[in-house]
Amino acid sequence: MFERTELNARNDRTQALVKVLFGVMTVLLALPVLIILGMLVVRGGPMISWEFLTADPTNGMTEGGIYPALVGTIWLVSVALLISVPIGIAAALYLSEYARDTWMTRAINLAIINLAGVPSIVHALFGVGAFVLFFKFGTSILAASLTLAIMTLPVVIVATRESLQAVPHEFREACWNMGATRWQTIRRIVLPNSISGILTGVILEVSRTAGETAPIMFTGAAMFLPFLPQSVMDQTMALSLHLFAISTQVTDVPEELPYGVALVLIGLVLALNAVSIGFRTWLRGRKKW
Amino acid sequence: MVATSTTSKVSVRDLTIRYGQNAVLRNASFEIPENEIFGIIGPAGSGKTSFLRALNRMDEFTPGMSVDGSITLDGKDVQTWRNLYALRRRIGVVFPLPVGLPLSVYGNVALSPRLRGMKRPDLDDIVERCLRRAALWDEVKDRLDALGSLLSGGQQQRLTIARALSQEPDLLLLDEFSIAVDPVTTMRIEDVLKELKKEVTIVLVTNLVQQARRLASRTAFFLNGECVEVGETEELFTGTVQDQRTRDYVEGRFG
Numbered sequence: 001m002f003e004r005t006e007l008n009a010r011n012d013r014t015q016a017l018v019k020v021l022f023g024v025m026t027v028l029l030a031l032p033v034l035i036i037l038g039m040l041v042v043r044g045g046p047m048i049s050w051e052f053l054t055a056d057p058t059n060g061m062t063e064g065g066i067y068p069a070l071v072g073t074i075w076l077v078s079v080a081l082l083i084s085v086p087i088g089i090a091a092a093l094y095l096s097e098y099a100r101d102t103w104m105t106r107a108i109n110l111a112i113i114n115l116a117g118v119p120s121i122v123h124a125l126f127g128v129g130a131f132v133l134f135f136k137f138g139t140s141i142l143a144a145s146l147t148l149a150i151m152t153l154p155v156v157i158v159a160t161r162e163s164l165q166a167v168p169h170e171f172r173e174a175c176w177n178m179g180a181t182r183w184q185t186i187r188r189i190v191l192p193n194s195i196s197g198i199l200t201g202v203i204l205e206v207s208r209t210a211g212e213t214a215p216i217m218f219t220g221a222a223m224f225l226p227f228l229p230q231s232v233m234d235q236t237m238a239l240s241l242h243l244f245a246i247s248t249q250v251t252d253v254p255e256e257l258p259y260g261v262a263l264v265l266i267g268l269v270l271a272l273n274a275v276s277i278g279f280r281t282w283l284r285g286r287k288k289w
Numbered sequence: 290m291v292a293t294s295t296t297s298k299v300s301v302r303d304l305t306i307r308y309g310q311n312a313v314l315r316n317a318s319f320e321i322p323e324n325e326i327f328g329i330i331g332p333a334g335s336g337k338t339s340f341l342r343a344l345n346r347m348d349e350f351t352p353g354m355s356v357d358g359s360i361t362l363d364g365k366d367v368q369t370w371r372n373l374y375a376l377r378r379r380i381g382v383v384f385p386l387p388v389g390l391p392l393s394v395y396g397n398v399a400l401s402p403r404l405r406g407m408k409r410p411d412l413d414d415i416v417e418r419c420l421r422r423a424a425l426w427d428e429v430k431d432r433l434d435a436l437g438s439l440l441s442g443g444q445q446q447r448l449t450i451a452r453a454l455s456q457e458p459d460l461l462l463l464d465e466f467s468i469a470v471d472p473v474t475t476m477r478i479e480d481v482l483k484e485l486k487k488e489v490t491i492v493l494v495t496n497l498v499q500q501a502r503r504l505a506s507r508t509a510f511f512l513n514g515e516c517v518e519v520g521e522t523e524e525l526f527t528g529t530v531q532d533q534r535t536r537d538y539v540e541g542r543f544g
Contacts, residue, residue, distance in 0.1 A: 176350055178456055
């Protein structure tokens with residue numbers, strides 16, 4: 001009765017095969033990441049020095065450092081965050097906590113999903129039309145950051161809405177039953193228990209904007225501008241555009257230089273991610289249910 | 290308009306509750322007297338919880354829920370009540386499963402007073418008073434800062450009763466509160482309720498007909514969205530009943 005049948009054997013063989021196949025896929029997935037990081041560290045690592053980070057580029061961007069580009073990227077990402085986070089969180093709160101399920105909210109949700117699917121070059125052209133020309137911000141950090149902000153808004157909204165929905169509905173019901181208003185319920189119960197997810201989701205996703213090139217290219221980033229921006233109305237250099245420039249537009253660039261720039265850019269993004277993951281771990285430790 | 294007797298806390302007239310097209314309670318009419326425990330018994334899906342939701346005006350938060358007929362609280366129709374938040378503050382609700390809000394024991398009980406703008410030290414007083422009335426104070430007085438959800442199930446249910454009391458309600462709705470509570474704790478809570486009914490009108494929705502018999506002076510029997518019978522609780526068990534289904538249910542022949 002308990003003898004192995006041909007069917008058992010076949011099932012076992014299939015099982016083993018499938019497991020190996022999926023395992024190989026998973027390793028293949030990790031491979032490009034490891035290769036990219038390895039290449040960057042091996043070839044760009046020697047470029048990194050305090051001077052590289054804090055000096056202006058010289059000699060037609062073939063020598064010197066990347067200070068203005070590094071500062072410029074931090075400017076662009078910070079201003080974009082300042083714009084998209086409050087708007088995105090407010091919109092997500094409305095959609096998740098206030099809006100009824102009507103054709104209107106469905107249309108808005110659809111628009112958000114579609115906004116996320118718009119290619120970044122289209123966002124760039126919109127940014128030129130809307131912020132640079134129509135609102136007359138000129139090519140400036142403000143125009144570029146607004147473009148970045150609009151591009152990241154759907155991501156902020158979706159991340160926030162998911163964190164809000166993760167708070168059990170019965171908490172809201174219990175609170176409403178007490179005579180709390182929707183806002184009191186949000187303020188006392190919903191937000192304190194979703195803020196960790198909101199913030200980390202937002203930082204995690206928005207840190208990706210550090211690498212965006214197309215949206216800032218026509219709206220506020222300059223190829224070569226060895227000064228620091230004084231206000232949001234100035235143009236600025238940016239790491240991503242700098243990398244593009246020295247890789248494709250400038251001749252006689254030492255071979256290692258782009259690797260160094262790329263390493264700094266990816267390091268900046270990873271540092272932001274590390275901060276947000278650390279923050280999330282800390283907040284999760286204080287989770288209350 | 291039928292004149293409501295002066296001792297009625299809640300009057301229900303021709304109440305019909307629908308979710309979309311589906312009526313879960315039809316043409317129910319009964320009176321809930323003041324400072325008594327009023328029992329509502331009946332099998333699952335008979336409209337008991339929907340009645341509580343209508344009374345508390347939770348239809349505002351429930352898409353598709355519609356209420357016809359009238360429910361009056363102290364002679365005022367809850368359908369036309371202007372300040373729903375004030376209405377809900379007067380009505381404390383205890384759910385079948387204890388909903389420990391993600392706050393400390395203290396924070397759970399202090400939430401409603403805080404929403405009304407109360408500050409320490411008044412807050413300390415009301416927290417202690419409500420925990421004492423819910424027979425929980427002695428067990429939690431040394432760990433008021435612990436999370437409410439770390440208490441045992443029975444303690445959490447008493448915590449939600451304390452939380453409901455912190456609203457200083459004059460009407461307390463209990464929806465099958467003993468479903469997740471052991472029999473000993475159930476008895477303790479029942480003792481608490483017997484004390485409370487001196488000051489608060491209590492509506493006790495329960496699956497346990499014997500619990501209704503122990504606590505309720507009057508009881509309504511709901512079946513499949515119909516309010517079959519309302520009367521003195523003992524009458525339903527031993528006296529003459531208008532509808533044979535009532536006697537069948539309380540004697541456990543179906544349901």
